[in-house]
Amino acid sequence: MTDSDPDNWPVVAWRRQVSYGESRWAIFDCGMVRFLTRMMLAEFDGCPLGDASLWGRPGAFVSWREQRRRLVAGLDPLTGEPDPYAEMFPISDDD
Template sequence: MLDLVPKDFAGGERIDWAAAEAALGTRLPSDYRAVLDTYGVGSIGDLVILPPLPSDLPGWEECHMGSSTAGIRDLWDACGGVPGVPLGADAVLPWGTGMNCNEMAWLMDGPDPDTWPVVAWRRQHAWGEPPWALFDCGMAEFITRMMLGRFDDCPLGDASLWKRTGTFVSWREQERRLLAGLDPQTGEPCPYAHMFPVTRD
């Protein structure tokens, strides 16, 4: 993924990983840490990569792992999780959201976070399929395989990053674009930019 997604609009944040892991009560996968160290905090297309701690950017304070954990664990309980997986909701830790209400997480099935598989809740899943699915790969590999079309089918209920390379845009750059009347993802003129909540001094 680091060689696939351009870094032109990286945010430049430096995350205190010791503080983040202490707050979450667990170590975090090395590929996730590498992605945030490289790109900062932001989104790849409509895929929001959750930071481990609250952002200092106004309007984004509540978008982080801690604030998203209860909701995704409720979805695990409500839908019965992945068929055949006996672990409970407390083993699910979110890392991604968005893409027309799809949710992505790790299944913390062992002490080594680098071996945790990805689980995804697909709001728009095929008829007869369970909403939860497990993918035997890490977060960066999941995103890479999705963009390169290296799953049998689109792994999510949204195909906006299926077989196409997304562009990372930091939350800071998204806010700058909105203030300039531009689409936060594409940077093109957007007549609706004034409708988005942003901080204006």
Template sequence: MAGRPDVAALQRILHNEWGANEHVDWAAAAARLGSSLPADYRHFMAVYGGGCIDDLIVLPPLPTGNGWQASISGHKGGFRELWAMEGGVPGVDLGADRVLPWGSGCNANEMGWLMAGPDPDQWPVIVWRRHGEPRWALFDCGMAEFLRRLMTAGFDECPLSDLSLWGRVGTFVHHEEQERRFHAGLDPMTGEPDPYAGMFD
């Protein structure tokens, strides 16, 4: 997976200081999910891991064991239910078994892939927007390029119904670092002291 230009371009704007190699068992992930996953996503997991870009959650493929981070396998059912309920992307005649999530958040937007063929590297990104019509939209790019273009305003308009990362580079924090900060009484994303720490344990 070395030398992926899409992930390298993302790294030029999104620092991975608080990232960590997720050390994914990709064979186990493929068996659990019924498919291998795109190479840019796998490289992202090696460089950044699962975690958050501000309010946008990037899901690791499988549960991490600490209960802090959601996963693709855990999020898959709800994502596919949304596709079935909302009718999917207009003009796309594929069932809910052909979509798979990779991200969530930013005011309840959902991001995933349309499994449009046997080669995961050719899967386009699909997005469910909480607000706006149509709810589902398709973007002919991979996950890493989608994130870069979101944060550099590289689409004709914001692909999400939330502008918090539109034209603005967020901060990535791996889920283990978020959990460490939380238990230390710090804000999981900023690392600053949290005045509400311990109030809701």
């Protein structure tokens, strides 16, 4: 870090799997929020981490409050799409 403003600090990531001769450490000249956004939107040339489970998955995180709101509204808690089985198992805010 060379700047007193944390928003200007680069992200340094350790990668588990690398090709022979590559460094396990990778530096990304962006802040952490931008790094996570770019990773989840697959905006890097390749996955910057050894684990690609979040690579290109912008909807991977849904807070428990939003999941609950969707469930009560009859929507799929993770996708927000209509749940065809919602009427079979009604849930209210009181549950």
